[in-house]
Amino acid sequence: MNQFTSPAQPLKRIAESTVRRLSIYLRFLEEFEGRGRATVSSDELARRGGTTSAQVRKDLSVFGSFGKRGLGYSVPELATSLREILGLGREWKVVIIGAGKIGAALAQYHGFRERGFVIVAAYDTNPEKIGGTLEGIAIRDMQSFESDVTRENPDIAVLTIPMHSAQEVLDRVARAGIKAVLNFAPAQLHAPMDMAVKTVNMAMELEGLTFALTNAH
Amino acid sequence: MNQFTSPAQPLKRIAESTVRRLSIYLRFLEEFEGRGRATVSSDELARRGGTTSAQVRKDLSVFGSFGKRGLGYSVPELATSLREILGLGREWKVVIIGAGKIGAALAQYHGFRERGFVIVAAYDTNPEKIGGTLEGIAIRDMQSFESDVTRENPDIAVLTIPMHSAQEVLDRVARAGIKAVLNFAPAQLHAPMDMAVKTVNMAMELEGLTFALTNAH
DNA sequence: GCTAGCTTGTGAATCAATTCACAAGCCCTG
DNA sequence: CAGGGCTTGTGAATTGATTCACAAGCTAGC
Ligand SMILES: NC(=O)c1ccc[n+]([C@@H]2O[C@H](COP(=O)([O-])OP(=O)(O)OC[C@H]3O[C@@H](n4cnc5c(N)ncnc54)[C@H](O)[C@@H]3O)[C@@H](O)[C@H]2O)c1
Ligand SMILES: NC(=O)c1ccc[n+]([C@@H]2O[C@H](COP(=O)([O-])OP(=O)(O)OC[C@H]3O[C@@H](n4cnc5c(N)ncnc54)[C@H](O)[C@@H]3O)[C@@H](O)[C@H]2O)c1
Secondary structure, rough: OOHHHOOOOOOOOOOHEEEEHHHHHHHHHHHHHHHOOOEOOOOHHHHOOOOOHHHHHHHOOOOOOOOOOOEEEHHHHHHHHHHHHOOOOOOEEEEEEOOOOHHHHHHHHHHHEEEEEEEEEEEEOOOOOOEEEEOEEEEEEEEHHHHHHHHHHHEEEEOOOHHHHHHHHHHHHHHHEEEEEEEOOOOOOOOOOOOOEEOHHHHHHHHHHHHHHHHHH | OHHHOOOOOOOOOOOOHHHHHHHHHHHHHHHHOOOOOOEEEEHHHHHHHHHOOOHHHHHHHHHOOOEEEEEEHHHHHHHHHHHOOOOOOOOEEEEEOOOOHHHEEEEEHHHHHHHHHEEEEEEEEEEEOOOOOOOOOOEEEHHHHHHHHHHHOOEEEEEOOHHHHHHHHHHHHHOOOOOEEEEEEOOOOOOOOEEEEEEOOHHHHHHHHHHHHHHOO
16 A cells, blocks of 8 residues: 555545645654654654644545554655645746735745745836836736736736735736635635635734634633 | 623634634625625625625624624624624734744734734844834844733734744743734644634645645546 | 515534544564 | 554544524515
8 A cells, every 4th residue: 555546536525624734744744854754653743733643544545545554654755645645746836916015025935935836926016116126036017917927827826915906806817827826915805616716814813813812711 | 682692701612714704704894884884684795705694694693693684784783793702892912023024024014003903012033133123113132022021911922933933932922921823934833722823824825726726627 | 553575593404524443454573 | 473562544423514494573665
């Protein structure tokens, strides 16, 4: 039994929570890889990840059978399998739309490149910003967006624009053929079904905290 | 039936997903408030929020009975109730720990202050940063953290420090008595049970996107 | 003040995720 | 090469979240 017993196409819809946990497991595995550790048990992954060993095994079992009974999982093999499952075996081209404060912070962030995300360009509508650079990344005119996308085929668009233009820009991104969006505007976006959209809403996270503080007994 | 029928203390543990949706509903209600709209139905909130009317009513029913049969919900009353439930009826003092790129972007962000989050200080360990300011917010030495907290009693700490020091700093924040943390380091943190911790992990969100792109059929 | 037309609030039913529990399999020791 | 000690993989059971479906209640119109 090894990773090749995994079905080519997952049989049923995979829960988002499962994918999130795979991401977490991969992080620990990479830590272990760095230390040259050979194997790890579901129990140890669970303790670190704040879940249960049964959960770890169930999560993995959706994609195949990766462990050895009595021994656990081979750290490098499982890491490789998870990277493959998560689509991290390749580079992904990212464009940032909105060269403002948070767009700039993201453009400068090296953690993305380390995981295979290459920021190919930033876009803005502000003439004062267009033509400049963001940590070496050119800020382009939003007017050239469609033709650039046709030529360069970026995989992911990061939206760091004001809330009120987010839906409009998302529609434009969708029409241009980009199928994945990471959105930082605090807006509830509606996207075509064949598109993956994740929203990072910091105000909402803070409200989760104030709710907890207010309702703590 | 109005908001005062709501139980003083919720009867059972509230699902995180419920709280997230309340946040979303509140956003739409504030939009409606701005336009002077008087009432809204669960069905309309649902359509905007990408859920179902039954879900909206269930979410609200956990906290009480806010609507009028045949009419819907009073926009200002429901907004007030939700703000109260989410703990947004007051100001919250926030400290930013780690005056780096993302800490700076957050310090500059006005969306927080608009919702009642007041950033009282930033902290760093880098002598070159200490004593400077971040958009008018003083960058203080981490050494004075404990005594400052005792004096100023901030409610929430935002962690924008490198991954490898995140757990250590979280422990320090916990010992200082702060009960809520918004963490931007891509680390799985372990906190005391009486503490609320939310982690915004952008790499994980991106991996959710690459998973979707890779496994799209 | 009665009726028609909506919309809420909520048990019951369904659907989804997590946990339990254990047979099956692997390694190591003697 | 047999037995003990672990740990996986997975059906079954449980727990949790969402959806269904409808009685109850409110408003407006007449
Ligand atoms: N700064 C933060 O820390 C922070 C935190 C949470 C959320 N956000 C959200 O992120 C978004 C951006 O915030 P920011 O602080 O970077 O704002 P910002 O004003 O600094 O940047 C926005 C940029 O988008 C550009 N822009 C506007 N409309 C555009 C369009 N249609 N196409 C392309 N570019 C366009 C503007 O010219 C500007 O450069 C906002 O929705 C904000 O609510 C920011
Ligand atoms: N920049 C981004 O867009 C981005 C995106 C996603 C995640 N993150 C995460 O956010 C965190 C910060 O990223 P950044 O890009 O702002 O890094 P940065 O290096 O610009 O800033 C980190 C700051 O923290 C300070 N610091 C280090 N140890 C400290 C300690 N023990 N106590 C107090 N301050 C300390 C450093 O002096 C520095 O000023 C990292 O964990 C990173 O992975 C950043």
